[in-house]
Amino acid sequence: MNSKVSGYIYVLLAVTIFAGQDAFSKLLGEKSPPILIVMIRFWAFAVFVTILAAAAPGGLRASLATKKPLLQIIRGILLVVEVVVVIISFTTAGLAMTQAIMQSTPLIVTVLSIPLLGEQVGWRRGVAVLVGLVGVLVVLNPVNVDFDARLLIPLAASVMYAIYNVATRAVGHSDSPTTSVFYAGVIGALVATVIGPFYWTPIAASDWPAMAALCICGAVSHYFLIKAYGLLTAVEVQPLTYFQLVLSVAIATLFFNETITLNMVAGALIVVGAGLFTVWREYHRAKFKPQSTDIIGS
Template sequence: MNSKKFGYLYVLLAVAIFAGQDAFSKILGEKYPPIMVTMIRFWAFAAFVTILAAAAPGGIRAAASTKRPILQVLRGLLLVGEVVVVVIAFTTAGLAMSQSILQVTPLMVTLLSVPLLGERVGWRRGLAVVVGLLGVMVILDPLDVYFDLRLIIPLGASLLYALYGIATRAAGTSDSAVTSVFYAGVVGALAASAIGPFFWTPIAIEDWPAMAALCICGATSHYFLIKAYSHLTAVEVQPVTYLQLVLSVVLAVLVFDERLTPNMIVGAVIVVGAGLFTVWREHRREPLQTQLAGSGEQGDP
């Protein structure tokens, strides 16, 4: 098996595990405070990135060495905030609806990169962003008399993750991939631990397997995605990650008995199509830099 085949195998494993992670997040988020679920999940994530850093050249000291400490801390805060909001979204707006809306994140990154990173966006990518946002409007269906304001929650999660992606790009110009992953896990765990204990709720014995599965999914999904980026470029990985939407929708329908609507399907197709076009145009424009601006940190955190 050649290098690229290994890469695609790793990204497929990561995407499948991310979908399972979403399902466990929804199950636990319906029973326990989202910040508590996030805190436990980040404890496992912090342990994983610490082991990863210790095994890297230079060890933990090298991983903790950063030229952008404030930016790295901000990344960790944005990530933990996004995870809390997305767990809330899964339990209120539904898994299928939330994942459909979350696909707009790459387009938001493109849009925000202009004012925040000073990047130039040509008319083709600009048009793709507009089309993608129209796709989100189709998903939300605001003209429907039954429009639910809770659908704004996954849109907020998408905005937070887009800001996290922008911060990751900026940090990637001076810090290594290992450093970025290390700070995301450790800072996120510390931030969640500062608030989570106030919402602590005893976990029922029957729910510990789901909690353990969530923690394992959080670590293994990032591991396989990082491995994928060691064999593939970001532009090769990104299209495959959209399979997570398909898998999450299947789980939403079969496990949680959620209902798909025509506007969700049509809107998701529009958003994904616009996102794929944006990734292709960016690849044509210039080589993508930091692969970790994708690597353990694209997809669902």
């Protein structure tokens, strides 16, 4: 099979499992404290990344070697906090609404890359970012008299995930992807373990299958995504990740009885369109700067 085709299959498998992972997170988040769910999930993820690092060239010693230890630690902290906020958002703002707003992450990455990474953004990408932010406002519908402030929770999660992505780009100049994934998983597990026990509550026996599925989804989805990035460029991967929004909306309506509004659909389409244009422009710039080694975190 053509390597590109295999890469696209890996991406589709990854985003499909990510959608299922979000569904399990919402289901469990309605019954248990989010930090407890995240702690158990990151325990499993830490085991996965440790095995991955041990199997990589150079083993654990090579994976532990980093030129930016502080930034790697910050990435791990950011990731675990962002996942907690996302689960809270699933249970308050809703799965579909959260995913619609989270599609703005690539646009926020573009904005933050200017002051934090010193990147230059041309007028075309600048306009795309502005259009995308208008799309976010359409989703939030702030002029509505019934505007729900809880919709700011997924927006906060999107900003945190964007900062995590920018940090991933920064460490990507010196550290391998395996090193970055290892630190994100292990540091995240350590941070969650420090806080999680204070929120420990018994998990019903009927919920453990969902918890096990969540942990498996977390490991398998990242494995497929890593395989995809080994065969495709970031610009080839990014457009297919928007398929997760479609799957999440379907899950939200079919299994959680969420209502999809016209402004949510219209805003999401604007955000996704602006995001796709931004990714394409970045790829166009990269063709003239082959020395760049930026990577997009997952």
